[in-house]
Amino acid sequence: MIARKLQTSHYRNLVPGETEFSEGVNVISGRNGQGKTNLLEAICLFTGVRSFRGAKNPELIARGEKFARLELDFFAEKREQSASLVITDKKQAVLNGVKLAAATGFIGRFCAVVFSPDNMSLVKGGSAERRRFLDAAISQQFPTYPRLLVEYNRILAQRNAFLKKSASAAGFESMLEIWDENLSKTGAKISCKRNEYVSRLCGKTEEIFDGISSGRDCINLRYSCGFLNPDSADETAAELKKQLEAHRASDLAQGCTNYGPHRDDLVISVNDMAARAFASQGQKRSCVLALKLAEASLLEQSAGERPIAVLDDVMSELDGMRQDYLLNHMDGWQVFISCCDPHTVKGLDKGRIIEVEGGQFRIQG
Ligand SMILES: Nc1ncnc2c1ncn2[C@@H]1O[C@H](COP(=O)(O)OP(=O)(O)O)[C@@H](O)[C@H]1O
Ligand SMILES: [Mg+2]
Known part of the structure; x- marks a missing residue:
């Protein structure tokens, strides 16, 4: 599976807009509190399971707004697909133009394995x-x-x-x-x-x-x-x-x-x-x-296919040997890595760095 593009509006602190991803490694870099985990969380909501932060729906909506909207273009089951989520006190999910009974309808259609500091x-x-x-x-x-x-x-x-x-x-x-x-x-x-x-x-x-x-x-x-x-x-x-x-x-x-x-x-x-x-x-x-x-x-x-891999702020917890082991194992996967210093991440020749500041994303280079 490959996440191609995410559009967000009124999602946590993220400035409304869209971000395109690389098929290889995506390094989300920025200082603490800028919105790195928020971006990863938004992508992962399309797996149909609850936020990996355990957040309730109202917490996902930007302060002062009534609803949040997310749209993800992704590749899975050998075709380009699109999904959207409107978050109020509940979630309304649409997959390829078809309204789903619940967000759990995404389960198995888009999958992610998340490595978080909790792990x-x-x-x-x-x-x-x-x-x-x-x-x-x-x-x-x-x-x-x-x-x-x-x-x-x-x-x-x-x-x-x-x-x-x-x-x-x-x-x-x-x-x-x-x-x-x-x-x-x-x-x-x-x-x-x-x-x-x-x-x-x-x-x-x-x-x-x-x-x-x-x-x-x-x-x-x-x-x-x-x-x-x-x-x-x-x-x-x-x-x-x-x-x-x-x-x-x-x-x-x-x-x-x-x-x-x-x-x-x-x-x-x-x-x-x-x-x-x-x-x-x-x-x-x-x-x-x-x-x-x-x-x-x-x-x-x-x-039946590779999920995306999301490594939220865990690289600094691992020593060089285990970082290498992890990244070698994830070779050929689409990987999202959030960190403060992008230069610590290897394998970037196939990927890109996305800088986050105050909820605003900028693709580097
Ligand atoms: N519902 C919300 N509305 C507005 N801002 C929010 C909301 N939820 C979290 N934030 C803000 O998002 C920021 C944290 O973003 P986060 O993605 O955790 O940062 P990091 O880059 O460290 O991973 C904090 O500044 C927090 O106040
Ligand atoms: Mg974080």
């Missing part, structure tokens, strides 16, 4: 970071998955509110029974999907990690979930329901739900030891790199 704490950060990584990756492959997450979070919030407020109300037990039933069904689908994704991700990650470490270290991934039956979502749901019932008293005492996919984790080990506790800084960075490149590879497989 850099994938290993050393908490489990929420790793679940976010899995959810974002799965969402780009399965259009129904984002809805499942929204649904689960809604039920979870309602169950928690119910635990806090209504413990003494009449009919409490039978009401909670209904929440538990719904939570288990939806939760089981999420845990099973994540587990399935991790088993596909694992082999690819091992292979790439082996390459980065020149065979010195080995990585292993395991999806950790206390109620999972990998072969059956129904069995998983039954097991989760059992656990919810068994721990009702502690849930009530704490006013929150202690079991479910919102507590699952992705366990990363290097040389059979938990990477979070035992891996060196360098090994941790290699883990992140291997995970993201494996994600890119699976996405390429499922989409």
Whole structure:
């Protein structure tokens, strides 16, 4: 896939206008706070999944404006295509002149793998970071998955509110029974999907990690979930329901739900030891790199063509060896790299530098 041209109006701090991209490397350079990430975020909204910054719709609209409009010309499925998004409190999406029911209709039509500073704490950060990584990756492959997450979070919030407020109300037990039933069904689908994704991700990650470490270290991934039956979502749901019932008293005492996919984790080990506790800084960075490149590879497989690669402000986090590894792996991909100093980026002979200042873009040279 190739992003050709982006037009924006009233999008965050970006000055309305259009920018054309190179098929190779695009370096978005500028000082902090000028709009580099905003530009990358705008392109990535055309993948149909939520902003990689986790922003809500109103935050995407330039301050003081009522709506934002984005238009992307891109090449995919062997033809030139165009897509637009009008953002208000919701998103209206149009693909090649056809109005879509929702922006998730873009999923699989335009894909991106995003390396963001958040990813850099994938290993050393908490489990929420790793679940976010899995959810974002799965969402780009399965259009129904984002809805499942929204649904689960809604039920979870309602169950928690119910635990806090209504413990003494009449009919409490039978009401909670209904929440538990719904939570288990939806939760089981999420845990099973994540587990399935991790088993596909694992082999690819091992292979790439082996390459980065020149065979010195080995990585292993395991999806950790206390109620999972990998072969059956129904069995998983039954097991989760059992656990919810068994721990009702502690849930009530704490006013929150202690079991479910919102507590699952992705366990990363290097040389059979938990990477979070035992891996060196360098090994941790290699883990992140291997995970993201494996994600890119699976996405390429499922989409049937290469997604675009977006490296937001991550080059400075990587040493020379890992920067080289990353850029070599991305050879032949369309890459967007944001950074403060464009001279640190190699492979620019096939690309261009786009300078950003105060939301205004200027192609250099
Ligand atoms: N909805 C918005 N309206 C106007 N400006 C915004 C909006 N959202 C963010 N900004 C501005 O965008 C700038 C940050 O842009 P960003 O792309 O993160 O910068 P960087 O170049 O460091 O990646 C900040 O100055 C911020 O105030
Ligand atoms: Mg930024």
